[in-house]
Amino acid sequence: DGGITQSPKYLFRKEGQNVTLSCEQNLNHDAMYWYRQDPGQGLRLIYYSQIVNDFQKGDIAEGYSVSREKKESFPLTVTSAQKNPTAFYLCASSTPYNEQFFGPGTRLTVL
Amino acid sequence: GQSLEQPSEVTAVEGAIVQINCTYQTSGFYGLSWYQQHDGGAPTFLSYNALDGLEETGRFSSFLSRSDSYGYLLLQELQMKDSASYFCAVRDQTGANNLFFGTGTRLTVIP
Numbered sequence: 001d002g003g004i005t006q007s008p009k010y011l012f013r014k015e016g017q018n019v020t021l022s023c024e025q026n027l028n029h030d031a032m033y034w035y036r037q038d039p040g041q042g043l044r045l046i047y048y049s050q051i052v053n054d055f056q057k058g059d060i061a062e063g064y065s066v067s068r069e070k071k072e073s074f075p076l077t078v079t080s081a082q083k084n085p086t087a088f089y090l091c092a093s094s095t096p097y098n099e100q101f102f103g104p105g106t107r108l109t110v111l
Numbered sequence: 112g113q114s115l116e117q118p119s120e121v122t123a124v125e126g127a128i129v130q131i132n133c134t135y136q137t138s139g140f141y142g143l144s145w146y147q148q149h150d151g152g153a154p155t156f157l158s159y160n161a162l163d164g165l166e167e168t169g170r171f172s173s174f175l176s177r178s179d180s181y182g183y184l185l186l187q188e189l190q191m192k193d194s195a196s197y198f199c200a201v202r203d204q205t206g207a208n209n210l211f212f213g214t215g216t217r218l219t220v221i222p
Contacts, residue, residue, distance in 0.1 A: 001140070041215070042213050042215050099144070
């Protein structure tokens, strides 16, 4: 079955630690995205990548980093520079100018 | 910049019809999308309007008026499973497929 997987589903981090969230897709989509969602809020774009080995900052990129070494994979690192990282993180992918397909999300909690 | 406004909460009775409105401000408009998200789940695509008028997909319809910077999602024959959050979204100003989301409307369907 084609789709997007994210792991882990739940993640706990101590303050000051970096943590990497996984996102993999087998839909053969060129574009991939990372969003952050806070309770009762919409989705805000962190980073996006329209092609392998290229990515761009979204609206709230500070404290985050990404890589896009393979078409299928777009991992997100939440660094210690992100002051309020507790949130629900969603990865998505799409073909150009078409609907975005979302993964199940990772809920990150900073202890 | 971009902004989207939609009601924060709507309650409707099972079997009824409900309309969720969305008004937007954006310097470059490339289409209005609607996504559904159940609690703790991933957003799923419902509809997309690039041109004025009504798009119908089963029980769901979406309308767009570009001159009024306004759209709505219409849900007919409401079912309990339609209880979820509904987000309108516009493509960002670059014209790429990045989405800017509203803060969502939480729909509660009651018996």
